[in-house]
Amino acid sequence: MSHAHGLPHNFLPLSHLLPAGAAGIFSPAMEAVVEAPLCVPPDEPAVLLSDIREFAAGGSSYVFVVDVTAVFALDGLSRDILHYLRPGKSAPAPATEGRQAAGAGYVLLKDIFCAFEGTHDRQQIGEALRELRSIRAIRFSGFPGEEWKTPQRQLPPAPFPQRSLVLNVANDCNLGCSYCFAAQGDYGTPKRMMQEETARSSVDFLLANSADQKNVTLVFFGGEPLMNLGLIRRVVAYAGEASAKAGKHVDFTMTTNATGLTTEVIDFLSENRIGVSVSIDGPKEYNDLRRTYKNGMGSYDHVRPRILELLHRHKTRPVAARATLTHGITAVEECFWHLLDMGFHEVGFAPVTSSAQEDFALTSEELWTVLEAFRKLSDIYVERALKNESFGFSNLSNLLGELHTGISKNYPCGAGLGLLGVGADGDLYLCHRFSESPAHRMGSVQEGLDVARQTDFLSRAHLSNKPHCGTCWVRHVCAGGCYHEANTHYGSLYHANAHYCEWIRSWIDLGLHAYARIMESNPDFFPQFIEKRGAV
Amino acid sequence: MKHVRPLNKKAQNFEKQLTGQPPAADPKESVSAMQGANLGCSLVFDPGWETDATGGVTGLCQPVEADLYGCSDDCWWPAQVPDQITNFPDWADKCAAAERDWKNLDLLNPNKP
Ligand code: SF4
Numbered sequence: 001m002s003h004a005h006g007l008p009h010n011f012l013p014l015s016h017l018l019p020a021g022a023a024g025i026f027s028p029a030m031e032a033v034v035e036a037p038l039c040v041p042p043d044e045p046a047v048l049l050s051d052i053r054e055f056a057a058g059g060s061s062y063v064f065v066v067d068v069t070a071v072f073a074l075d076g077l078s079r080d081i082l083h084y085l086r087p088g089k090s091a092p093a094p095a096t097e098g099r100q101a102a103g104a105g106y107v108l109l110k111d112i113f114c115a116f117e118g119t120h121d122r123q124q125i126g127e128a129l130r131e132l133r134s135i136r137a138i139r140f141s142g143f144p145g146e147e148w149k150t151p152q153r154q155l156p157p158a159p160f161p162q163r164s165l166v167l168n169v170a171n172d173c174n175l176g177c178s179y180c181f182a183a184q185g186d187y188g189t190p191k192r193m194m195q196e197e198t199a200r201s202s203v204d205f206l207l208a209n210s211a212d213q214k215n216v217t218l219v220f221f222g223g224e225p226l227m228n229l230g231l232i233r234r235v236v237a238y239a240g241e242a243s244a245k246a247g248k249h250v251d252f253t254m255t256t257n258a259t260g261l262t263t264e265v266i267d268f269l270s271e272n273r274i275g276v277s278v279s280i281d282g283p284k285e286y287n288d289l290r291r292t293y294k295n296g297m298g299s300y301d302h303v304r305p306r307i308l309e310l311l312h313r314h315k316t317r318p319v320a321a322r323a324t325l326t327h328g329i330t331a332v333e334e335c336f337w338h339l340l341d342m343g344f345h346e347v348g349f350a351p352v353t354s355s356a357q358e359d360f361a362l363t364s365e366e367l368w369t370v371l372e373a374f375r376k377l378s379d380i381y382v383e384r385a386l387k388n389e390s391f392g393f394s395n396l397s398n399l400l401g402e403l404h405t406g407i408s409k410n411y412p413c414g415a416g417l418g419l420l421g422v423g424a425d426g427d428l429y430l431c432h433r434f435s436e437s438p439a440h441r442m443g444s445v446q447e448g449l450d451v452a453r454q455t456d457f458l459s460r461a462h463l464s465n466k467p468h469c470g471t472c473w474v475r476h477v478c479a480g481g482c483y484h485e486a487n488t489h490y491g492s493l494y495h496a497n498a499h500y501c502e503w504i505r506s507w508i509d510l511g512l513h514a515y516a517r518i519m520e521s522n523p524d525f526f527p528q529f530i531e532k533r534g535a536v
Numbered sequence: 537m538k539h540v541r542p543l544n545k546k547a548q549n550f551e552k553q554l555t556g557q558p559p560a561a562d563p564k565e566s567v568s569a570m571q572g573a574n575l576g577c578s579l580v581f582d583p584g585w586e587t588d589a590t591g592g593v594t595g596l597c598q599p600v601e602a603d604l605y606g607c608s609d610d611c612w613w614p615a616q617v618p619d620q621i622t623n624f625p626d627w628a629d630k631c632a633a634a635e636r637d638w639k640n641l642d643l644l645n646p647n648k649p
């Protein structure tokens with residue numbers, strides 16, 4: 001009959017403490033008792049801000065609740081209450097004397113009532129407080145269950161289903177782009193082609209380890225994957241049969257430099273619905289700066305007619321351009337329009353922030369120039385979205401997709417967690433960028449995933465181990481950033497990419513504004529254009 | 537919710553969670569389950585034997601009478617009212633609605649059957 005219960009000894013009925021008329025606005029559990037809080041006198045319930053980011057867009061106010069990546073619109077009262085709670089900020093003309101508690105940001109409950117009762121009735125103030133608390137924008141101090149708890153670090157359930165494998169089908173490249181992270185295509189290891197046996201084992205591995213995932217993705221990567229076209233043809237056929245047997249669907253994508261495209265190849269890609277992403281950096285003058293043949297000759301003139309044919313003939317999937325932004329190239333808009341005019345459905349930019357070789361990384365100043373350009377493209381994006389038109393700026397589409405779902409991440413990307421790279425010999429790596437790096441090997445498709453290494457990686461890479469990110473408001477969106485960049489810049493996978501935090505925060509802030517503006521005026525844009533794109 | 541409005545999917549799920557779902561009756565979570573299932577346990581606040589500043593009960597967050605039931609059937613709190621599960625199952629028969637009929641509830645003396 002009796003339940004275990006542990007009432008702290010210093011509980012008092014809250015009804016004695018609440019400002020008159022404020023009773024009934026909190027949950028019964030909270031009204032039950034009041035515990036003597038640490039930072040305010042024991043008889044004074046107080047309120048404090050949680051970890052939030054407040055922002056205004058299109059004349060309305062919003063709050064982004066950091067821990068849960070949820071976005072809410074605020075009415076005037078709830079917005080003013082949040083402002084009132086900001087440490088060091090003055091209250092919006094309180095009707096009676098209101099006091100901002102110093103230091104920890106505690107504000108006495110009764111002071112909030114005082115500050116707003118001139119303009120709002122108490123019932124409303126109480127309601128707004130309760131709602132802000134229920135979405136975790138504020139916390140109450142002095143109530144049981146309101147104490148701040150260190151979030152329990154939870155590793156993803158093992159075995160984690162594999163969704164994507166990125167195959168290094170050709171550990172070689174016919175170009176010699178100076179900035180290439182794969183060291184001109186071979187990752188600094190002997191040039192070789194993936195053999196059919198290995199590719200088949202990769203397909204089997206993916207199907208066998210995808211648990212209940214119905215759709216899995218095979219990415220043909222390199223080096224330059226088209227240098228091993230024969231293998232790609234055979235593996236596409238094999239994957240089709242094997243997935244049918246397993247009752248699954250395999251989606252194919254490829255990243256190529258476009259040099260090897262012929263009419264025949266393009267027809268093969270189109271017939272098999274292979275999604276193509278072309279690496280090209282913009283008009284000739286920018287592209288040929290670093291995307292060159294090994295003899296130094298630029299690649300633009302050679303790839304342009306091939307790309308035009310691809311865009312014309314490949315009808316089954318949208319074709320994306322991926323431009324790498326390196327030191328000296330910040331003409332983002334010019335590159336963007338050039339590529340869009342060529343006929344690409346989408347253009348995405350990859351700013352290089354760390355570089356192992358020469359200094360190809362954008363300087364901090366250049367990064368901000370890039371952000372300004374992103375801002376202009378985002379404005380156009382929003383305008384178009386309000387007219388229910390898509391705009392092929394991949395970076396923003398990706399970010400909007402994440403913000404719309406509200407995915408809260410403890411890992412920056414799928415590397416080692418659903419996505420793995422497969423080296424030319426079948427070894428598994430953290431992701432495609434770590435191909436052929438023995439330190440980042442995680443088993444092989446032949447002998448299986450090295451679960452011990454994966455677990456070790458996941459427990460070390462968890463966001464809670466990145467002290468730098470602990471108080472950052474974008475931590476569940478960014479989660480420390482790309483492991484490869486971190487490894488290049490800091491010599492450790494597990495380090496936060498602290499060298500571009502300000503930039504990332506500004507970019508995500510920009511995304512939130514765009515999100516709110518589109519969502520408020522044309523919410524249908526998301527199911528039509530964003531949700532369909534799927535994970536990128 | 538009136539003052540905040542969910543925008544993204546996470547926020548919408550959040551709101552559903554907040555408004556829907558009765559708490560699970562998992563014995564490990566007996567405390568929170570009780571808080572959701574009945575308002576009559578002392579872990580939850582029944583203003584009970586209190587009056588408001590005017591000496592009345594209307595200003596309290598629940599009618600005072602709620603406490604009478606709150607402390608009987610499904611609650612572990614043994615002291616204040618008869619236990620209706622084993623010893624006095626008929627105790628509240630004349631009291632269909634506590635806020636109206638509470639005066640029909642009588643004292644009991646367990647030593648005088
Ligand atoms: S890397 Fe920087 S921007 Fe990203 S979560 Fe950590 S602190 Fe925030």
Ligand code: SF4
Binds near residue numbers: 430484485
């Ligand atoms: S580690 Fe970097 S390159 Fe690899 S999948 Fe993650 S974000 Fe991409």
